Amino acid sequence: MTLPALGRAWTAATGTWTGRLLSSLAVGALAITSIVVLSDDDADQTTTGPGTTTSTVAGPTSTRGGGEAPTTTAPGTTAAPTTAxxxxxxxPPAEGLRFxxxxxxxxxxxxxxTGLPVPDPGTLGRAALAVKIDxxxxxxxxxxxxxxLAFADLVVEEVVEGGITRFVAVLHSTDAPAVGPVRSARTTDVHLLPILGTPLFAYSGGNPGVLAAVADAPSxxxxxxxxxxAYARDGSRRAPHNLYLRPWEIWARSAGATVPPPLAEFRPRGQGSPVGEPVAGLALGFxxxxxxxxxxxxxxxxxRWLRQQRGSVxxxxxxxxxGPRNVVVVFTDYVESPVDTRSPEAVTVGSGEAWVFTDGKLVEGRWQRDSLDAPLSFVDGSGAPxxxxxxxxxxxxxxxxxxxxVR
Incomplete structure (x- = not known):
């Protein structure tokens, strides 16, 4: 069974497909050369591991977040110019959304x-599994x-080369089908992942400096x-976008990893946010x-907050x-990675402006993280969590x- 087929089988076991994909909206043509696209692949360089895979398987907007530079512990300058x-x-999307x-x-x-109740205490006793997604x-x-991607308790979106983004999908409370496409690590991940305690980290490889940094990271x-x-290629998809992870294989090899600490204080289901300004949404340009x-x-x-990319759901x-319940925007600098000057590295230790979108509202505040082994916390304008x-x-x-x- 191929990995997409495995995903379809999983869907059949957990719910009924609507069978209807949503129509993509027309988007403007983007001028991009093959060199730009390949620069993302070049940064992956050598993939290493204990073996090789042999199987296949509307309204007015307000642009902000630029008035105050974050206070950070990492030196350097922004690795790429910003884009409005x-x-x-x-x-608005068509009807028939399924979450x-x-x-x-x-x-x-x-x-x-997540703050959601989980009946099986054994599930909560396992480590977080962070997977780097294309x-x-x-x-x-x-x-x-x-x-x-929808099965992750937490997803972090980070910028890599050329303005491309990648996701760190953090699986913990929910079993998931195969996950992917899996791609390479960056030094941003090395500094970010300790907010999860000592997580398991799954990725496809990286340049020698990144691999050494991951191997040396104590958390x-x-x-x-x-x-x-654990990893398998799907022959029906084009490389390098065809490597998939079987998460249960990684959880079976979890020695040394720890249960993640709470991400934040969660309100009970159905309880609204006592603070914040009602808004329609958020637009991002990377x-x-x-x-x-x-x-x-x-x-x-x-x-829920519905994600759309390039104009389609x-x-x-x-x-x-x-459609997560919360979206948190962390404004921070990107500096040059110490192992590759082409690769941007997000600064995640220090403090800076943060927008927390929850319960249909925007809470403006700050993010704080005092050290690599400290949690990432969010406070409002008065300093309250x-x-x-x-x-x-x-x-x-x-x-x-x-x-x-967008208001």
């Missing part, structure tokens, strides 16, 4: 990364749809490379010739629309001036 986000949200259910009973223990999305070549359990049976503009639109009937490979809606969360690591609130 699009002025409006894409058109991963969160209808678990209230008698379970709360998951640390998000190249240009005319003629795209990693979409990504398999397993990361390295499960990268490309080795069977800069670079290959950057794919993204947006988030509040759906009050669903109580962002769907998981199983047909689920990406910002509470999140119980459910999944996306964190956007963006440069100042690249986000716009």
């Amino acid at each position: 986000p699009p002025p409006t949200l894409p058109a 991963l259910p969160e209808d678990t009973p209230d008698n379970g223990s709360a998951a640390p990364l 998000n190249l999305d240009v005319p003629g070549e795209s990693a979409r749809p990504q398999t397993g 990361i359990e390295d499960r990268g490379g490309e080795w069977a049976p 800069g670079g010739a290959a950057g794919a503009p993204a947006s988030w639109r509040w759906l009050p009937e669903e109580g 962002h769907l998981d490979g199983a047909g689920y629309a990406i 910002v509470t999140l809606s119980a459910g999944r969360t996306w964190i956007e690591l963006v440069r100042p001036g690249t986000a716009a609130v």
